[in-house]
Amino acid sequence: MILDDEKLIRWSLDKILVQDGYSVDTAATTGEALALAGKAEYALIITDLEICGDQARSFFAEMISKQPNARVITLTALVRDQAERMLEGLATHAIIEKPFTSQAIRSVVDAAIGRTGRAIEP
Structure with missing residues (x-):
């Protein structure tokens, strides 16, 4: 799942991950993300920190309890x-950190998922 209030960021991340064979859901708000988290199981959640505002700690706690x-x-x-x-x-x-490169996203995502066999420099 990708959570970011910037449409271009969601689109870019979606494109990168779909090209690499991942199935992706996107959310523009924390409410949308929590609703998705209640309906499906996710191996990975990519979230913008600033979208959470002052509620970052409570959002992360609720998301982790659901996923x-x-x-x-x-x-x-x-x-x-x-x-x-x-x-x-x-x-x-x-x-x-934003701005990011597609190689940085791929490297971190593959490491998080435990996917190997790809030669990508961070």
């Missing part, structure tokens, strides 16, 4: 240290 086996990758436009402080203690597999 306990999912790996969470967080996208952020914040400085990495600031994002890490906001996510401290939460189950996040990786943080990707």
Whole structure:
């Protein structure tokens, strides 16, 4: 699942992941994402940190309770240290800073899923 309020980001991530053979659902709001999380099981959730606002901790807790086996990758436009402080203690597999490259997305997603056999440089 991809959660980002920016349509272009959702579209770009969807295109990259579908090209690599992944099935993808997208959400533009935390409410949409939580609704999807209640209907299907996801191996991976890619979410924008800033979309959660002040409710980031409660959103992550609720998402993880609905999707306990999912790996969470967080996208952020914040400085990495600031994002890490906001996510401290939460189950996040990786943080990707915006702007990102398709190679960076592929590398982090493949590592999170445990997919190998691809030679991609981060």
